[in-house]
Amino acid sequence: MPMPSQGPTFFAPSPITEPQPELLDERRAWTKKDRDVKLDIFLSVSDDIKLDVFEAEPSKPPLSMTASEMMEVLDEQFEEFKFEDYHHVFCHFLNLHIDQYGSLDEFNLEFVATVEDLLDHGRPLDNVQACSAYFSKMRCTQNPWVLKKLKE
DSSP: OOOOOOOSSOOOOOOOOOOOOHHHHHHHHHHHHHHHHHHHHHHOHHHHHHHHSSSOOTTTTTTTTTHHHHHHHHHHOOOOOOOOHHHHHHHHHOOOGGGGGGSHHHHHHHHHHHHHHHTTTTTOOOHHHHHHHHHHHHHHSSSSHHHHHOOO
């Protein structure tokens, strides 16, 4: 026996559509970007920090954290570094040469002040770096006697 035909419908069935598909696309894009940023952050830190701070294997970032949470954890663990201030001092250090000063004492005072500025910014030179930089700044290799001693 055939099924009875459907009677008249007063309401047309509305097609089921995804509500606000652009929000879903936005969310997917945001999640992908967060994942990429998180991976970039994670790959930029050393393995011991990955283990100590994130408690994650060096090969993959922690699953439970977002990129902003990772940055918060890193900020809590480490001091904030103001690159612009340090960069200004470091550029001054790079451009410091004995030719700019009337005497060795003036150069020495400026060299010490600049090294102390680097220390104040939390990025000091160790003794070997400071000595190497000092002799480089004095251009000792242009002195024939020093050049002869270096060759010996």
